[in-house]
Amino acid sequence: xxxxxxxxxxxxxxxxxxxxxxxxxxxxxxxxxxxxxxxxxxxxxxxxxxxxxxxxxxxxxxxxxxxxxxxxxxxxxxxxxxxxxxxxxxxxxxxxxxxxxxxxxxxxxxxxxxxxxxxxxxxxxxxxxxxxxxxxxxxxxxxxxxxxxxxxxxxxxxxxxxxxxxxxxxxxxxxxxxxxxxxxxxxxxxxxxxxxxxxxxxxxxxxxxxxxxxxxxxxxxxxxxxxxxxxxxxxxxxxxxxxxxxxxxxxxxxxxxxxxxxxxxxxxxxxxxxxxxxxxxxxxxxxxxxxxxxxxxxxxxxxxxxxxxxxxxxxxxxxxxxxxxxxxxxxxxxxxxxxxxxxxxxxxxxxxxxxxxxxxxxxxxxxxxxxxxxxxxxxxxxxxxxxxxxxxxxxxx
Amino acid sequence: xxxxxxxxxxxxxxxxxxxxxxxxxxxxxxxxxxxxxxxxxxxxxxxxxxxxxxxxxxxxxxxxxxxxxxxxxxxxxxxxxxxxxxxxxxxxxxxxxxxxxxxxxxxxxxxxxxxxxxxxxxxxxxxxxxxxxxxxxxxxxxxxxxxxxxxxxxxxxxxxxxxxxxxxxxxxxxxxxxxxxxxxxxxxxxxxxxxxxxxxxxxxxxxxxxxxxxxxxxxxxxxxxxxxxxxxxxxxxxxxxxxxxxxxxxxxxxxxxxxxxxxxxxxxxxxxxxxxxxxxxxxxxxxxxxxxxxxxxxxxxxxxxxxxxxxxxxxxxxxxxxxxxxxxxxxxxxxxxxxxxxxxxxxxxxx
Numbered sequence: 001x002x003x004x005x006x007x008x009x010x011x012x013x014x015x016x017x018x019x020x021x022x023x024x025x026x027x028x029x030x031x032x033x034x035x036x037x038x039x040x041x042x043x044x045x046x047x048x049x050x051x052x053x054x055x056x057x058x059x060x061x062x063x064x065x066x067x068x069x070x071x072x073x074x075x076x077x078x079x080x081x082x083x084x085x086x087x088x089x090x091x092x093x094x095x096x097x098x099x100x101x102x103x104x105x106x107x108x109x110x111x112x113x114x115x116x117x118x119x120x121x122x123x124x125x126x127x128x129x130x131x132x133x134x135x136x137x138x139x140x141x142x143x144x145x146x147x148x149x150x151x152x153x154x155x156x157x158x159x160x161x162x163x164x165x166x167x168x169x170x171x172x173x174x175x176x177x178x179x180x181x182x183x184x185x186x187x188x189x190x191x192x193x194x195x196x197x198x199x200x201x202x203x204x205x206x207x208x209x210x211x212x213x214x215x216x217x218x219x220x221x222x223x224x225x226x227x228x229x230x231x232x233x234x235x236x237x238x239x240x241x242x243x244x245x246x247x248x249x250x251x252x253x254x255x256x257x258x259x260x261x262x263x264x265x266x267x268x269x270x271x272x273x274x275x276x277x278x279x280x281x282x283x284x285x286x287x288x289x290x291x292x293x294x295x296x297x298x299x300x301x302x303x304x305x306x307x308x309x310x311x312x313x314x315x316x317x318x319x320x321x322x323x324x325x326x327x328x329x330x331x332x333x334x335x336x337x338x339x340x341x342x343x344x345x346x347x348x349x350x351x352x353x354x355x356x357x358x359x360x361x362x363x364x365x366x367x368x369x370x371x372x373x374x375x376x377x378x379x380x381x382x383x384x385x386x387x388x389x390x391x392x393x394x395x396x397x
Numbered sequence: 398x399x400x401x402x403x404x405x406x407x408x409x410x411x412x413x414x415x416x417x418x419x420x421x422x423x424x425x426x427x428x429x430x431x432x433x434x435x436x437x438x439x440x441x442x443x444x445x446x447x448x449x450x451x452x453x454x455x456x457x458x459x460x461x462x463x464x465x466x467x468x469x470x471x472x473x474x475x476x477x478x479x480x481x482x483x484x485x486x487x488x489x490x491x492x493x494x495x496x497x498x499x500x501x502x503x504x505x506x507x508x509x510x511x512x513x514x515x516x517x518x519x520x521x522x523x524x525x526x527x528x529x530x531x532x533x534x535x536x537x538x539x540x541x542x543x544x545x546x547x548x549x550x551x552x553x554x555x556x557x558x559x560x561x562x563x564x565x566x567x568x569x570x571x572x573x574x575x576x577x578x579x580x581x582x583x584x585x586x587x588x589x590x591x592x593x594x595x596x597x598x599x600x601x602x603x604x605x606x607x608x609x610x611x612x613x614x615x616x617x618x619x620x621x622x623x624x625x626x627x628x629x630x631x632x633x634x635x636x637x638x639x640x641x642x643x644x645x646x647x648x649x650x651x652x653x654x655x656x657x658x659x660x661x662x663x664x665x666x667x668x669x670x671x672x673x674x675x676x677x678x679x680x681x682x683x684x685x686x687x688x689x690x691x692x693x694x695x696x697x698x699x700x701x702x703x704x705x706x707x708x709x710x711x712x713x714x715x716x717x718x719x720x721x722x723x724x725x726x727x728x729x730x731x732x733x734x735x736x737x738x739x740x741x742x743x744x745x746x747x748x
Binding site: 042043044106107111114115118119121122125128131132134135136137140141144150151152153154155156157158159165169172173175176178192193196197199200201250251252253254255256257258265266269384385386387388 | 476481482483491492493495496497499500501503504505508509510511512513514515517518519521522524525526527528529530531532533534535536538539542546549550552553570573574575577578627628629630693738
């Protein structure tokens, strides 16, 4: 029998809350975390709403039990909070015998500190403290050191599909017996760099984002982190299994550096290859947690790709981006946590702010919280710049 | 199951773009920072595409192109890249513009090209390749994870071939950053002096090194990739190397050449020397960072060198660190470390 990839720990931090419980509670109450900017120091304050974690770096430092945060980027602070939650749930703090690894993901890395200090340093040579936190490997090593992970660590950066790809590599490492337990996920903090970058692309909505709505006008940026603990099912012992990684695939759209192809070729490929790997038919999927960023381009191309793969009998669909904002490298794994919770509690989250069906599509997303469903499999999509498209399927325990 | 390196492509501070030659003319530099020898881009990339590409995108596309042509591979089953910094120049450009213009009047080009996966995406775009596409960005493990991921997928039978690359660029500004946290040589010192430097420190380098890995042996095959392992903050490097060789049914005497990442930083030299003294006292030791400089994905240049040595069955004098050129060249071990935290072992053998 195939030794399935079991999920035994989850942790998440986002604009919805500091842990799984707070995030799930906000999802059940249809409370969006997207609000006016409070903490990020930018001229766009008051103009662009974001999904911001409502705590300063100092407050996050305190929550970690540290007395100071020298050499810690915001990305690492939120990453460690989510990583500890997942690690703790999987009871790995006292596991000294297993081979343990960490596959993390980030796109902005330590940019939040670099953008404060970089130019001053180049000009005056002051504030060099940010240099060690500038690159993408820093946050991964900070987490590995805190949790005592040494056997394998690496970091992925494939734009907005980054952390879905980290789940994929983690599963591969377990299947190949490179590791016994692996913490997979990712993190990204809000930065002026990304806010201004997306703003220069003119794809940020000044209102709360409206995924799959005919009048959608762009995305809202968010920040957050999430991690899963994966193990081979045969070695879980007496721990509770939260769900399974049933299938996954990564494909490239190869259409444009930032835009998706109009027909969503890469997206359709990722979804159908994931189904094939999971040995499932399209009708076996009960819910799609869509990438659904609310840009004109993504929702059209993803919507058409979903119609192509799933035909006329579509599963229920919603995007949780209107709750959290687009958390970039963390989005895939945050939405994976939401998908696992949907399976565990047999419910589907509403696609907030939706009013009008898109002219080009034959479906509308779910707009109410749906409970008491029978969900066996959930598919989650994450698509990014560079044509990097990934889909992952979770199965119920 | 064997994995073959069937194509290589290197754009580096040395004359490496022509695979029929192998370090026949070594270039000496006297800066603590080695530039790239730029290839004639127009021979590889259409001029209309060239215009918007930064140098690292150009160099990486050229290196990828050379390696694919070398092995006659037209469409890879996977494109897997590793980079410590990604497109550093575009990142800096957007960051500086944003800061100087106080978040106003920004254009998106450098933002779009700043992401780490720009190059993996650009290669896919150029080839219209819809297959697996991944980018690893972990300091001294960036290239290693790319290689490892490709190896697992080839072993699993998920793919038949993979294009794997490691690349990093150094910018004037990034060098200012690195010089403040790395021990480095002063300008004016020759890269050949890095072996016994008067001062403790390295020279900063860069490069794009790509490889085609396939399950099938070809006329173009350079070497077999037997195994690799990377490890973080190890307690005992020596024990790990012994165990790694044992897992591959080898012992230290079966290794004909060890290539090590000597870089002029004395605390790292001590680790390499200890490995050399304890495990390989009679084995020939080679090095490469005097040619390519130190950077996050320098081990990809080391891999290029191992592949060339095994195919050509020849070790250029300029890369021998200790001992004489061995009479047989069957197994090569590459041992690299980065800032003492990330260590990696890559094992190659003759085809």
